[in-house]
Amino acid sequence: MVDELGARFATAGHEIALVGGPVRDILLGRGSKDLDFATSARPEVVERLLAGWANHVWDIGKAFGTIGCRKGEWVLEITTYRSESYDPTSRKPEVSYGDSLEGDLSRRDFAMNAMAVLLPSHQFVDPYGGMEDVANRVIRTPGSPEDSFSDDPLRMMRAARFAAQLDFTPDPAVVAAMEAMADRITIVSAERVRDELIKLVISPQPRKGLDLLVATGLADHVLPELPALQLELDEHHRHKDVYEHSLTVLEQAIDLEPRLGVELPDFVTRFAALIHDIGKPKTRKFEDGGKVTFHHHDVVGAKLAKKRMKALRFSNEQIDQVGKLVELHLRFHGYGTGEWTDSAVRRYVRDAGDLLSRLHVLTRADSTTRNKRKAEALRSAYDDLEERIARLQEQEELDSIRPDLDGNQIME
Ligand code: ATP
Ligand code: MG
Known part of the structure; x- marks a missing residue:
């Protein structure tokens, strides 16, 4: 041909x-x-x-x-x-x-x-x-990387995207030029940046591209909430790095993705996993005894997520979907086996709407902890929740097909 x-x-x-x-x-x-x-x-x-x-x-x-x-x-x-x-x-x-x-x-x-x-x-x-x-497996520019990136700063995003997509490593001179010229990305249209970001996130190795964006300072311009997750450890080392946690949750979500029943890879689930804790830096409170808490980081996070996605010209559907997932990702934390009433379970299903399977994946991915016993307990609690949802849905289906007749009328 x-x-x-x-x-x-x-x-x-x-x-x-x-x-x-x-x-x-x-x-x-x-x-x-x-x-x-x-x-x-x-x-x-x-x-x-x-x-x-x-x-x-x-x-x-x-x-x-x-x-x-x-x-x-x-x-x-x-x-x-x-x-x-x-x-x-x-x-x-x-x-x-x-x-x-x-x-x-x-x-x-x-x-x-x-x-x-x-x-x-x-x-x-x-x-x-x-x-x-x-x-x-290296990424190099045909001429000097400074000249190339100055001609078209989008190429810096493309370098990160190809690193993630192909598992390539940018040449040190390319990384240096990305660091030096990161702020030039601001002259590129949001749509083009968004398209490269999507390709990066749905790639096999998003961590590789995201680390590059953060390390070079490009992320400070295109997705500043991501480097902001690199919260310092407190003096008791009790405060885990939210950035590292977010990458782990993203990777767990990728592993769980086949459960989604939609065409894969699924950008919405992956992006929600990456930024689900986006509200944490803004809502952090230090309490007595060195304990750190995050007040309403789900609500604040959903707001921040939507604002950023709007600036990056994502579709309204994607903005709503990711925003809702970020807002709902904490709901399960209130779930101890058996403690939710049926109406609480129904509310969960209703609020998630057609995002339910994505919410399952996100919440399960977020339920990871290094403590094996705790992780196992969270997993079985979520299994339990999904079973209850299935039972309730079956019941509702039965109710909806049962004829509107009482026993006598049926006898008649
Ligand atoms: P894929 O299609 O798998 O995403 P690709 O290499 O085909 O990867 P495209 O974005 O489709 O990437 O671009 C096609 C080709 O056009 C590239 O291989 C490259 O040669 C050239 N190209 C694309 N964007 C740029 C750019 N911003 N600057 C210079 N050359 C570019
Ligand atoms: Mg192409």
């Missing part, structure tokens, strides 16, 4: 190459959803060349030179070679077309994403040592 496309472009006197993510993913032995191509042909020509070949052709952003098409079960994106220049006060590149594959690759974010395979010759093009980087 790919060679057919290459031959078609070659006959018309144009270069075309598979580029970026799919080339990297082939080397990683990882399946790639999208097939991205770069070509010397201008968008009008690309459209014409695809018209007689693909099943369906559409304009993804002709202004940026990208045309999409479907051929059989494949979806392709074909972008005209670009050479971009940047306005230093904004991240919007001024698009100007380039005439060489090398020029196109030089403007890409990382060496591992700046590899190409020319078609139909299958010539491998790797001007920045991307293959070696993939072998070593």
Whole structure:
């Protein structure tokens, strides 16, 4: 299929190459959803060349030179070679077309994403040592990381995202540039930051990306409530680090995710797990004897979560869902086996609504403690609660199908 496309472009006197993510993913032995191509042909020509070949052709952003098409079960994106220049006060590149594959690759974010395979010759093009980087699992920029991140600060978020997604480690020079330029992320639109943050959170190793965001100071700009969870230990060392706890709860939630019965990975559950204690720093009270308490951190946390998600332009549905989970995550703390009345259990179910299975996962994930006996007690208490919920729901179903007749009427 790919060679057919290459031959078609070659006959018309144009270069075309598979580029970026799919080339990297082939080397990683990882399946790639999208097939991205770069070509010397201008968008009008690309459209014409695809018209007689693909099943369906559409304009993804002709202004940026990208045309999409479907051929059989494949979806392709074909972008005209670009050479971009940047306005230093904004991240919007001024698009100007380039005439060489090398020029196109030089403007890409990382060496591992700046590899190409020319078609139909299958010539491998790797001007920045991307293959070696993939072998070593490192993230490096094609040129100096400072210049690259100054051209487009979103690349710093992408570095953290790829670290989490691919289990790669950024080169020390990349980390240093992220530290030095973290505040430049503020010129990037909230939507683009959000999209990278989502990809990071739903990745296999979110801890790796989140630690990088926090260590470099990027998190101070995009999700400041997260580094704020690094509360100091009190002099009795009784006060656990809420940041570390949050990452653990996130990882537990990932382990429990298969119980959800929704399409996985589930961003809402994971993000709620990450920020469920977001209200703690603001509600912390030191009591006599060195005891630390958090007053209403569920309510305050839900507010903070919603505010942050709104600033990051999350959808209203996601904001409501995460906010509700944060607000309800403490409710179970009042549950000792048997102590909740049926109406308290019903209220729990009603308040959770369609978030019930996510709330189960979050609360179970949060019920972890190093004390094995305590952890086991919490687990069995939650099993008990879920059983009671199931019993009540069965009962309600029975009630709802029972005919509105009394015994005599039924006899009649
Ligand atoms: P995936 O699709 O698995 O998330 P990807 O590498 O394909 O990973 P995309 O965001 O789809 O990432 O971008 C496609 C390609 O475009 C990248 O591989 C990279 O070469 C280039 N690219 C994307 N964003 C940038 C950017 N901000 N700066 C420079 N190059 C970029
Ligand atoms: Mg892609």
